[in-house]
Amino acid sequence: MTALQATCLIVVAVLGALVVATRDPLRQAAVAGIFGLALAALFLSVQAPDVALSEMTVGTIVIPVLVLLAMAKIREHDE
């Protein structure tokens, strides 16, 4: 394992814990997006660029956007 891969693994572990520790869903969506980016960097460091690209798009576009939109819908229900 190279230093780059070890660094990526540690960053992913720390960010994963941060996603769980973030209690406010609005902030959690943003932290989850950054976590997705870190995961993509990890995949790239183990020479899986295709998976990295998919993770980047899903982790930073689809998941945060859908979480935010679902929250907007829930908030509208509460009103």
Next chain:
Amino acid sequence: MSRRVRSVVALVALGALGTVLVIAVTGLEPFGHYPGPYGDVLAKVVPGERHTGQLVAATVFDYRGFDTLGEEMILFAAVCGAAALLRVRRRKREEAGTPARPAPSFATRATGAALVGPVIVFGAYVIANGHITPGGGFSGGVIVAGALVLAYAAGQVVRLRRVGSIALLEGAEALGAAGFLLLAVGGLIAAGALLKNFLPLGTSGLLLSAGTIPVGNVAVGIEVAGAVALVIAEFLEQALLEEPE
């Protein structure tokens, strides 16, 4: 269960999971020492058989195209279901009138507007080069769909229902799914086997090469872009554009 008992149970479970994970990871082959035969076999035969160096695309859209066909149908069914659920309350909304929406700041609008075009072009590039460089239909499709979010950030009040954009997105999703299915059946008709690569293979590295692989990429790209954009658009229309009175 009290808070204390819950913490103890969680800690024990996490400890067990952590131990098992460490044992599993330390038992892996060292990085770069792939033990199985399939990767090596594909690395040997793909450049000659399919005129492409992109083994992942060749596996996904050709050698194991059947799996991709199933995944396409899963995505198609999932998005149809989500859209049907989100639409239950649409009729009620049509009587609700004009949307009330806070105006985005100039910085948000300018960034969104500046990025819409480049993001669509980049998504199209990722789709079109899926058989040459990393990327392909799935990633590229999601990137193209992301342009819709940017357009919304740019302050474009997308009156989706009125201009028929929803129908367009539905059409794109269905067209992409049908396109991949037709490609699969095309192999059956032209070459005698489902998903068989029946188009001319061309010169490796060119945009038009690798036979049916780029065609599959484009079909999947159109479907994924339509599917993701459709879900986002349904949500936008439901949750954001038409606030209740």
